[in-house]
Amino acid sequence: MTKRDAVFPDGRQALYEINRYSAAIRSGDLLFVSGQVGSREDGSPEPDFAQQVRRAFDNLDAVLKAAGCTFEDVVDVTTFHTDPANQFETVSAIRQDVIGAAPYPNWTAVGVTWLAGFDFEIKVIARIPSVG
Template sequence: MTKPTPVAPGNRHALYEAHGYSAAIRSGDLLFVSGQVGSREDGSPEPDYSTQVRTAFANLEAVLSAGGCTFQDIVDVTSFHTDPERQFEAFMKVKNEVFPEAPYPNWTGIGVNWLSGFDFEIKVIARIPATPTA
């Protein structure tokens, strides 16, 4: 049985340590990425909603990269929204830039009433691509 291995981008490792969780866990050929938010380098929320969503996707991209993946390797997404009806248009604009064409990953959007000062969070499962052998 494969032992799960923690994965973290180098520039944000201290934030994950401070809060006691891994940015992602690699298990076999899957990467389970913890919820990513639109936080600045110091961990504080980005105040503008669209910028917060873009920053969350940038943070997600950094974790995926640290695990050997890209957005194209994502198979399942769960996103959390504090005011989905009001935020939908701005969210979809960013989402469509990140995933401009099919095939799209599975996606579940959930409305929540609290995200520790954030308005958007995204967690994913990605399949780690096989590396070609020499």
């Protein structure tokens, strides 16, 4: 059996080690990215919701880059929201800036009651571009 090929963005591996999980796992030509939240450098939540969502996308971008991917390589997205009805417009506007033009990845949004002090989380599956 092959060992997990863990991927970590620069400067944030300690946060993952504290919580005992990997930022992403590379398996063949797929990248499975753990849920990314809008945490500051110390791991604490960004208090402003729009900035928290922006940071979550920035943190996701750092994980994608660490694996040689971009948002164009993302094929599947799942987002978690503590108040979906009131958060939708903010998330949608930021998502449009980050994801770009069609064709869009598939997307599933889930309402939840708890995200460890955060209000938004995003996880993705991406196809790793072939080399050569």
